[in-house]
Amino acid sequence: MANNKQNLTEALKKYFGFDKFKGDQEAIVQNVLDGKDTFVLMPTGGGKSLCYQLPSLLMEGTAIVISPLIALMKNQVDIISSMSDEGTAHYLNSSLNKAAIDQVKADILAGRTKLLYVAPESLTKEENVEFLKQAKISFYAVDEAHCISEWGHDFRPEYRRIRPIINEIGVAPVIALTATATDKVRTDIKKNLGILDAVEFKSSFNRPNLYYEVRPKTREVDKDIIKFIKQHSGKSGIIYCLSRKKVEELAEILKANDIRAAAYHAGLESALRSQTQDDFLMERIDVIVATIAFGMGIDKPDVRFVIHYDIPKSLEGYYQETGRAGRDGGEGLCITFYAQKDLQKLDKFMEGKPVAEQDIGRQLLAETAAYAETSVCRRKMLLHYFGEEYTQENCHNCDNCLHPKTKIDAEKQLVIVLGAIQALKENFRSDYIVDFVIGRETEEILAHKHQNHELFGAGEDYEEKHWNPVIRQALIAGYLKKDVENYGLLKLTSAGKKFLKNPTTFQIVEDNEFAEDYESSTEHEGGTSALDPTLSAMLKDLRKKVSRQLDRPPYVIFQDVSIEQMATDYPMTLEELKNIQGVGEGKVKQPYAKAFVDLIKQYCEENEIVRHADLRVRTVAKKSILKVKIIQAIDRQIALDDIATAQGLEFEELLDEVEAIVYSGTKLNIDYFLDEVMDEDHIDDIYDYFADSETDSLEAAIDELGQECSEDEIRLVRIKFISEMAN
Numbered sequence: 001m002a003n004n005k006q007n008l009t010e011a012l013k014k015y016f017g018f019d020k021f022k023g024d025q026e027a028i029v030q031n032v033l034d035g036k037d038t039f040v041l042m043p044t045g046g047g048k049s050l051c052y053q054l055p056s057l058l059m060e061g062t063a064i065v066i067s068p069l070i071a072l073m074k075n076q077v078d079i080i081s082s083m084s085d086e087g088t089a090h091y092l093n094s095s096l097n098k099a100a101i102d103q104v105k106a107d108i109l110a111g112r113t114k115l116l117y118v119a120p121e122s123l124t125k126e127e128n129v130e131f132l133k134q135a136k137i138s139f140y141a142v143d144e145a146h147c148i149s150e151w152g153h154d155f156r157p158e159y160r161r162i163r164p165i166i167n168e169i170g171v172a173p174v175i176a177l178t179a180t181a182t183d184k185v186r187t188d189i190k191k192n193l194g195i196l197d198a199v200e201f202k203s204s205f206n207r208p209n210l211y212y213e214v215r216p217k218t219r220e221v222d223k224d225i226i227k228f229i230k231q232h233s234g235k236s237g238i239i240y241c242l243s244r245k246k247v248e249e250l251a252e253i254l255k256a257n258d259i260r261a262a263a264y265h266a267g268l269e270s271a272l273r274s275q276t277q278d279d280f281l282m283e284r285i286d287v288i289v290a291t292i293a294f295g296m297g298i299d300k301p302d303v304r305f306v307i308h309y310d311i312p313k314s315l316e317g318y319y320q321e322t323g324r325a326g327r328d329g330g331e332g333l334c335i336t337f338y339a340q341k342d343l344q345k346l347d348k349f350m351e352g353k354p355v356a357e358q359d360i361g362r363q364l365l366a367e368t369a370a371y372a373e374t375s376v377c378r379r380k381m382l383l384h385y386f387g388e389e390y391t392q393e394n395c396h397n398c399d400n401c402l403h404p405k406t407k408i409d410a411e412k413q414l415v416i417v418l419g420a421i422q423a424l425k426e427n428f429r430s431d432y433i434v435d436f437v438i439g440r441e442t443e444e445i446l447a448h449k450h451q452n453h454e455l456f457g458a459g460e461d462y463e464e465k466h467w468n469p470v471i472r473q474a475l476i477a478g479y480l481k482k483d484v485e486n487y488g489l490l491k492l493t494s495a496g497k498k499f500l501k502n503p504t505t506f507q508i509v510e511d512n513e514f515a516e517d518y519e520s521s522t523e524h525e526g527g528t529s530a531l532d533p534t535l536s537a538m539l540k541d542l543r544k545k546v547s548r549q550l551d552r553p554p555y556v557i558f559q560d561v562s563i564e565q566m567a568t569d570y571p572m573t574l575e576e577l578k579n580i581q582g583v584g585e586g587k588v589k590q591p592y593a594k595a596f597v598d599l600i601k602q603y604c605e606e607n608e609i610v611r612h613a614d615l616r617v618r619t620v621a622k623k624s625i626l627k628v629k630i631i632q633a634i635d636r637q638i639a640l641d642d643i644a645t646a647q648g649l650e651f652e653e654l655l656d657e658v659e660a661i662v663y664s665g666t667k668l669n670i671d672y673f674l675d676e677v678m679d680e681d682h683i684d685d686i687y688d689y690f691a692d693s694e695t696d697s698l699e700a701a702i703d704e705l706g707q708e709c710s711e712d713e714i715r716l717v718r719i720k721f722i723s724e725m726a727n
C-alpha cells in the first residue's frame with residue numbers, strides 16, 4: 001500500500017505537475033482504480049476533474065466522461081492531451097465533422113484514447129452506442145451529476161438515460177461527481193445511476209471565507225449596487241440577474257456610472273461572450289452582469305464579490321453562484337437583494353409548466369425565501385440545506401451573526417407544531433401545518449376535514465408569520481426532518497418525539513421583515529440621500545421668478561418632483577441636470593435651465609456641500625418598449641385610439657402612458673389627433689386655462705371646465721400644453 005501511495009503521488013507529479021493531492025482526491029482515485037462505484041461531493045474548484053482524469057491515465061481502456069458543458073470539453077481535452085505521451089483524450093459532440101469523428105474512433109479502437117468526453121445527447125445517439133460497444137471501457141464518470149435530479153438546480157432529462165445506455169455499451173464502474181447536492185438529490189443520483197452502494201466522498205460545503213448578506217431590495221437597488229461597487233473599486237465581481245433584459249439594463253447603468261462592466265448572457269454572440277470572459281480574466285473589466293449562464297468553468301480565483309440582483313430560484317443555484325467568490329480563500333462578499341415581490345414574479349413564471357415541475361419549483365423557491373428571511377446564521381441555514389450540521393453558535397461572517405437578534409422562547413409553539421404534525425400522521429408539508437395550527441380553513445384543509453380536528457387552530461394565539469421560523473428552526477435543531485422520498489413532508493425525529501413527551505427550552509429568532517413591494521418600501525426608509533429644504537425653497541423661488549418672466553405657470557418650468565430631486569442630488573452642470581426626473585433634452589435646452597444649475601453650484605460652494613459623487617447615480621434612458629412604440633406611432637401620426645387598440649390598452653391607459661412620456665421631458669406632437677377629434681374652441685379654452693393656472697392638477701381643471709369639456713379632452717390638451725411649453 002505504501003508503495004502504491006508513492007506511485008500515485010508520482011503519477012500526480014508526472015502527469016499534472018502537482019506535489020500533493022487536494023482533499024479526498026487520493027482516496028477517490030484509489031477507489032476508482034479498485035474498480036468500485038464512487039460518489040464524489042466536492043465544492044466547485046475542489047479538484048473533481050482530477051479524480052477521474054488521473055485514474056483514466058493509469059488504467060487500461062477508455063474512460064467515458066459525461067459532462068453537459070460542451071464548451072469546456074475542448075479545453076479539458078487539450079490539457080490532458082498535452083500531459084501524456086502514452087495516451088490521449090478526445091471529445092465527441094455535435095461540433096465535430098466526419099473526419100474528426102473517424103479519427104476519434106480509430107484512436108479509441110487502437111486503445112490510445114484514455115479519456116473520452118461526451119455530452120449526454122451524443123452518448124444517447126444510437127450510432128455512438130453501437131460504436132462504443134466495441135471499445136474497452138475502463139469506467140464511466142458522470143460530471144455535474146446533479147443534472148440527474150429534478151430537485152437539483154440544473155435538471156437535464158437526457159441525464160436520466162445514462163444508466164440504460166451504460167448497460168448497453170458495457171458495464172464498468174461509475175464515478176459520479178457534483179458540487180451541490182441535497183440529501184434528496186444525492187439519493188436521486190445514486191438510485192438513477194444504480195450505484196446505491198457507491199463509496200461516498202463528501203467534502204464540507206462550508207466556505208468560511210465567504211460573507212453572506214441579504215439586503216432588502218428597494219427602488220434604490222441600482223444605487224445601492226453602484227455604491228457597493230465604488231466602495232470596492234478595482235475589485236472583480238459578478239452580478240447575477242434572472243433576465244437577459246435586466247442584465248443589459250444594469251450593465252448600461254453601471255457603465256454610465258464609470259464602472260468597467262459588461263453584460264453576459266446566453267443570447268449574446270459567442271465571440272462576444274468569450275471576449276467578455278477574457279476581459280474579465282485579464283481585468284480589463286471589473287464587473288460582469290450575467291444570467292446564471294456565466295461562471296461555469298470560469299476559474300478566476302480572486303472574484304471579490306457576487307451580488308444577486310434577483311433572488312435565485314434555488315439554494316443550489318445560490319450556493320453555486322456565490323461559490324464563485326473568493327476561490328483563493330480571500331475575501332468573498334455575497335450580497336443578495338431580496339423582495340417578496342420577486343418571489344411572486346417567479347411563482348407566476350411557473351404557472352405554465354407541468355404541475356409536477358411547478359410543485360418542485362415552488363418548494364425550491366420556498367427554501368430560498370426561508371433563507372432570505374431568516375435571522376438564523378446564514379451559514380448554518382445553507383449547510384443544513386445540504387445536509388451538513390454547523391455547530392458554531394456564531395460564524396462571525398454573515399449579516400445575521402454580525403447583528404444577532406434576541407432570541408425568544410418558543411417551547412410552547414414547538415409543542416403545538418410537533419403535536420400537530422404527529423396528529424396528522426406526518427403526512428403534510430410546512431404550509432399545511434401552518435394553516436392547520438393557525439386555524440385557517442383552506443380548501444385543502446376542508447378536503448381533509450381537518451377543520452374538525454381537536455388540534456385545529458391550536459396555535460391561533462400567535463400570528464402566522466411566527467410559525468415559519470418555528471418550523472424551520474426546529475428542522476435545524478433536529479426535532480423535525482423533511483422526508484427524502486416524498487420531499488417536503490414533515491416528520492418527527494426521535495429528538496422531536498422526545499421533546500413532545502418531555503418539553504425542554506426551545507428558543508428561536510424571529511424572521512427579518514421584508515416589505516412585499518419594493519416600490520413603497522423606500523418611503524419609510526427615506527432613501528440614501530436627503531432633501532435639502534433650504535435649497536428646495538431657493539429653487540422654488542427661482543422657478544416663480546422665471547415663471548413670471550416667461551408668463552408660464554411654475555410647473556411648466558419644472559415640476560415639484562424635479563425641484564425636489566435637484567435639492568437632493570445637486571446637479572451642477574446641464575449634463576447632470578439631465579439625470580433629474582422629468583428633465584429631458586428639450587428642458588435642458590431651455591434658456592432658464594442654466595440659471596438653476598448655477599444657483600445650485602453657487603449654493604454648494606457657499607455652504608461647502610460635498611456631494612457624494614458615488615451616490616449620484618446616472619440613469620440611462622430606459623424607456624419601456626411600450627413607450628418607445630407609442631412614441632413611434634405618434635410620430636407616424638396614427639390615431640391615439642388606434643394605438644391603444646394595437647397595444648391592447650384602454651384609451652385611459654394610453655393617456656397615462658403618453659402623460660408619463662411628456663412629463664418625463666419628451667416632446668410629442670399630437671395636434672393631428674386633436675384636430676381630428678376636438679373642435680378648435682375647446683382646444684383653445686383648455687390650453688388657455690392651463691397657461692393661466694397655478695397648477696396642472698386634473699381635478700382642478702375638471703372643476704373649472706367640466707361643464708363644456710370631457711376629462712379625456714382636458715387630458716389631451718394638457719398633454720399638448722406640457723409638451724409644447726415644458727419640453
Ligand code: ADP
Binds near residue numbers: 021042046047299
Ligand atoms: P472542480 O471540477 O471540482 O470545480 P477542477 O477539477 O476544475 O475543480 O479543479 C479546480 C482547480 O484546481 C484546477 O485549476 C486544477 O488544476 C486545480 N487542482 C486540482 N487538483 C489539484 C492538486 N492536487 N493540486 C493543485 N491544484 C489542483
Ligand code: MG
Binds near residue numbers: 048049143
Ligand atoms: Mg468540474
